[in-house]
Amino acid sequence: MGEAEPENDGPRIAAEARDRVRFEEEALALADQVYRVARRLVSTREEAEDLVQDTYGRAFRSWRSYTPGTNLRAWLLRILTNLNLDRGRKVQRTPDMQPIEEGDYYLANKMAEAQGEQALDQDRVVEKLSQDSIVNALSSLPHDFRDTVVLVDIGEFSYADAAQILDIPIGTVMSRLHRGRRLLKQRLAEEAVS
Amino acid sequence: MSHGPCDACEELLQGYLDRELTDTEVSQAESHLDSCDYCRRRYRFEVSLRQYVQTTAAERMPPELMEKLTQLRSAGA
Numbered sequence: 413m414g415e416a417e418p419e420n421d422g423p424r425i426a427a428e429a430r431d432r433v434r435f436e437e438e439a440l441a442l443a444d445q446v447y448r449v450a451r452r453l454v455s456t457r458e459e460a461e462d463l464v465q466d467t468y469g470r471a472f473r474s475w476r477s478y479t480p481g482t483n484l485r486a487w488l489l490r491i492l493t494n495l496n497l498d499r500g501r502k503v504q505r506t507p508d509m510q511p512i513e514e515g516d517y518y519l520a521n522k523m524a525e526a527q528g529e530q531a532l533d534q535d536r537v538v539e540k541l542s543q544d545s546i547v548n549a550l551s552s553l554p555h556d557f558r559d560t561v562v563l564v565d566i567g568e569f570s571y572a573d574a575a576q577i578l579d580i581p582i583g584t585v586m587s588r589l590h591r592g593r594r595l596l597k598q599r600l601a602e603e604a605v606s
Numbered sequence: 607m608s609h610g611p612c613d614a615c616e617e618l619l620q621g622y623l624d625r626e627l628t629d630t631e632v633s634q635a636e637s638h639l640d641s642c643d644y645c646r647r648r649y650r651f652e653v654s655l656r657q658y659v660q661t662t663a664a665e666r667m668p669p670e671l672m673e674k675l676t677q678l679r680s681a682g683a
Contacts, residue, residue: 440679443671516617546662547662547663
């Protein structure tokens with residue numbers, strides 16, 4: 413028995429080592445995409461780097477809990493958003509306290525009112541909104557809204573994936589997304605028509 | 607003045623933009639976009655805004671971070 417065991421375990425251990433290497437390679441191939449999302453969830457580059465490192469540290473330790481064939485990027489982002497919450501991010505205004513009266517077309521309508529319908533052409537959008545204004549408007553969103561907007565609009569996750577990552581119902585994803593985008597457009601409108 | 611004739615369509619078009627509508631809703635959205643100049647313009651605006659936000663907000667990962675992540679891997683192996 414004592415001699416037979418290592419011999420029987422050999423193939424299993426080798427297979428597990430291969431699985432692990434494959435997992436690590438697949439996870440590392442997604443690092444840039446994971447970082448892009450992380451960078452917009454937190455305020456500074458340093459925080460984003462720490463968060464991504466902690467995420468990969470945890471992912472590499474708990475790789476066995478990942479089910480091969482499922483969405484690895486969503487699995488990594490789930491770890492990341494949980495770690496971000498654990499870090500006790502700063503408390504902001506409660507999102508629901510803010511009335512959001514303006515609709516989805518608010519920014520478009522404001523620009524059209526100020527400069528005519530041609531203001532809605534693609535090159536005019538780029539001309540009117542600076543990179544800084546977009547980054548600042550995103551980071552000014554209340555956290556719950558920002559998480560959802562960043563996952564769907566920057567991470568290009570589906571509503572279902574975002575719901576799984578944030579562990580909230582899909583209806584909540586939709587309402588936060590909706591309100592978050594409206595807020596974003598209100599803030600951008602302040603610059604675009606000033 | 608800021609409200610257009612199609613406030614009711616706004617939500618449908620957000621879902622359309624996100625490719626999250628049912629087949630029936632997709633046909634509804636598309637036939638509306640075909641017939642409504644106001645919404646079509648705003649829909650195009652939303653598409654270009656989304657693309658612009660996406661490219662503007664994207665910041666590449668610093669190369670040193672990739673090295674650190676790779677080290678985490680070999681340390682654990």
